[in-house]
Amino acid sequence: MKNEPTGLLLAHRAMLRDLDRLAELAAGLSGERLDRKRATAVADYLTDFCDSIHHHHSAEDDVLWPVLERAAGAHVDLTELTDDHAVLDPKLARIRAGARSLRSRHEMGAELAADLADLRDTLHEHIADEERTIVPLIKQYLSDEDWTTVESGVRKRGGKMSFEVPRILAVCTEAELAAARRDGGIPLALMIKLLPVPFRRRERLVFSA
Secondary structure (H helix, E strand, O other): OOOOOHHHHHHHHHHHHHHHHHHHHHHHHOOOEOOHHHHHHHHHHHHHHHHHHHHHHHHHHHHHHHHHHHHHHHHOOOHHHHHHHHHHHHHHHHHHHHHHHHHHHOEOOHHHHHHHHHHHHHHHHHHHHHHHHHHHHHHHHOOHHHHHHHHHHHHHOOOOHHHHHHHHHHHOOHHHHHHHHHHHHHHHHHHHHHOHHHHHHHHHHHHOO
């Protein structure tokens, strides 16, 4: 079935993985000065991560929710999830500000560490709620054509593939990766081959002790 929301679940999985390790990294480095190269790398990663979260949730608001509301009608109430998304904007803004400070001062601020821990806790709860309520509705009410419309709409919104693809690959099972290779064609095969290597170098600089 095409309306299996595998991409949505993989995005959530990658997001939660990064939230856990970024919060742990910031807590461990809180109050410490970093060398300029690593401080810049961490700040850039945090900025891309915030952009990724915003892209994901705005795509849900603007693309997935309208399709789901049309298909499910009175069976779906997305008010609480939409309200959760609105709460994310100021949290992301604080982390972006913390990243700018890290980039200029080369010090991991305690406020940035606290903000990342808060975002981690918020999104763990939100994503659990979303998967418990939304995924069954997608499977029940969206046709294959509906889901194709959602996926096409999300792709048209863009996204930083050099950041997104390696993070998704890192959380794929062997079966999910095989399915992606089968369905994604040559463009995805090229991204799978080319993007992880430079991204792993980036990760080592950000997350290595």
